[in-house]
Amino acid sequence: MNSEFTIAVHSLVFLANLPDHRASSESIAYNICTNPARVRKIMSTLRKNSLVRTKEGLGGGYTLGCSPAEISLGLIYRVISTGTLKPHWCSGDPDADCIVKSNIQTVMDDIFTESEQSVIRHLEQITIEDVLKKVRTAH
Amino acid sequence: MNSEFTIAVHSLVFLANLPDHRASSESIAYNICTNPARVRKIMSTLRKNSLVRTKEGLGGGYTLGCSPAEISLGLIYRVISTGTLKPHWCSGDPDADCIVKSNIQTVMDDIFTESEQSVIRHLEQITIEDVLKKVRTAH
DNA sequence: TCGAACTGTGTCACTTAACGTTACAGTAGA
DNA sequence: TCTACTGTAACGTTAAGTGACACAGTTCGA
Numbered sequence: 001m002n003s004e005f006t007i008a009v010h011s012l013v014f015l016a017n018l019p020d021h022r023a024s025s026e027s028i029a030y031n032i033c034t035n036p037a038r039v040r041k042i043m044s045t046l047r048k049n050s051l052v053r054t055k056e057g058l059g060g061g062y063t064l065g066c067s068p069a070e071i072s073l074g075l076i077y078r079v080i081s082t083g084t085l086k087p088h089w090c091s092g093d094p095d096a097d098c099i100v101k102s103n104i105q106t107v108m109d110d111i112f113t114e115s116e117q118s119v120i121r122h123l124e125q126i127t128i129e130d131v132l133k134k135v136r137t138a139h
Numbered sequence: 140m141n142s143e144f145t146i147a148v149h150s151l152v153f154l155a156n157l158p159d160h161r162a163s164s165e166s167i168a169y170n171i172c173t174n175p176a177r178v179r180k181i182m183s184t185l186r187k188n189s190l191v192r193t194k195e196g197l198g199g200g201y202t203l204g205c206s207p208a209e210i211s212l213g214l215i216y217r218v219i220s221t222g223t224l225k226p227h228w229c230s231g232d233p234d235a236d237c238i239v240k241s242n243i244q245t246v247m248d249d250i251f252t253e254s255e256q257s258v259i260r261h262l263e264q265i266t267i268e269d270v271l272k273k274v275r276t277a278h
Numbered sequence: 279t280c281g282a283a284c285t286g287t288g289t290c291a292c293t294t295a296a297c298g299t300t301a302c303a304g305t306a307g308a
Numbered sequence: 309t310c311t312a313c314t315g316t317a318a319c320g321t322t323a324a325g326t327g328a329c330a331c332a333g334t335t336c337g338a
Contacts, residue, residue: 001224001225001226001251001254002226002325003226003227003228003229003230003325003326005226006226006228006229006230006247007230009247010230010231010239010243010247013239013243014239017238017239024283024284024285025284025285026284031231031237031239031240032230032231032240033230033231033232033240034230034326034327035326035327035328036285037286037287037327037328037329038326038327040285040286040287041286041287043285044285044286044287054285054286055284055285055334055335056283056284056285056286056333056334056335057282057283057284057285057333057334057335057336058281058282058283058284058334058335058336058337059283059284059335059336059337060283060284060285060334060335060336061284061285062285073250085140085224085258086140087140087141087142087144087145087296088142088296088323088324089142089145089296089297090142090145091142091145091146091149091171091172091173092149092170092171092172093172098170099156099274099275099277100149100152100153100156100170100271100274101170101171101172103273103274103275103277104149104152104274106277107270107273107274107277108145108148108149110273111212111262111265111270112140114261115140115258115261115262118257118258118260118261119224119254119257119258121257122253122254122257123250123254126250131246131250132239134242134246134249135238135239135242135243135246136238136242138238138242138245138246141296142296142297163312163313163314164313164314165313173297173298174297174298174299175314176298176299176300176315176316177297177298179314179315179316180315180316182314183314183315183316193314193315194305194306194313194314195304195305195306195312195313195314195315196304196305196306196307196311196312196313196314197305197306197307197308197310197311197312197313198306198307198308198312198313199305199306199307199312199313199314200313200314201314226325227294227295227325228325228326
């Protein structure tokens with residue numbers, strides 16, 4: 001899984017925890033411990049999927065697109081991280097004679113896709129509100 | 140997920156597909172398209188968990204530790220890839236004052252661990268025999 | 279209308295993880 | 309004892325992840 005998922009979840013939890021649910025990329029980046037440009041890039045993707053609203057210009061920044069209880073981690077994963085469960089490196093060679101060597105990539109692809117589906121199903125049961133509650137009650 | 144999982148599964152499927160279920164690290168590596176040393180390292184881990192038997196010396200190599208139907212991908216994952224679902228990069232800072240910034244790591248850790256469990260549960264339903272069948276019937 | 283404070287996005291540099299290569303000790307059979 | 313194996317460590321190389329910077333576009337207030 002890529003770390004952009006972590007950043008997306010953290011950003012949304014951070015916004016949900018603020019009284020007015022509003023912040024700039026700079027303050028979000030400071031809380032996450034990364035740089036503002038990276039945050040803006042990810043938030044831009046979230047905006048295109050209506051998870052946040054953005055406002056450019058003076059007094060602008062990011063706000064939640066809907067209630068924290070309505071945003072599931074599964075949706076965030078689908079938007080940000082689809083395909084990242086599968087490793088980059090592939091074994092075998094589609095042009096080879098041996099059926100194992102030539103067909104393993106297709107078969108493993110299916111297995112990774114199905115595994116990813118099971119992760120998404122699990123993450124769909126967790127909302128930003130749930131994560132915020134856990135953050136607030138963490139020892 | 141790391142690509143060592145792919146290599147482990149491919150190796151076991153390759154062995155299962157051979158009449159005598161026996162091969163050297165060199166022939167396995169050739170089928171996978173990687174180098175023998177890498178295969179040996181992974182097979183060594185599999186041996187410690189009784190998934191394969193190894194034999195050093197002349198005429199040595201690797202054989203399956205049990206029937207292809209008895210080896211699930213979930214077991215392989217646990218042996219080879221536990222912990223690899225979580226990204227290396229972490230957001231936040233445990234020593235910070237803000238509860239989001241300081242607690243998010245613990246909360247995300249739990250989420251990644253649970254997600255990994257759901258992947259393992261899914262992979263436990265797939266055996267090496269299943270993968271071999273898919274490889275043989277792939278278009 | 280000008281300037282300050284924002285986002286959106288691209289590019290390049292740097293850091294780190296992934297992967298390959300080589301080497302060599304240990305083992306077993308011919 | 310020679311050959312063909314595994315086991316493992318060390319090092320070099322390549323690719324991915326991350327950070328830093330730049331700048332155009334947007335918005336609002338003075």
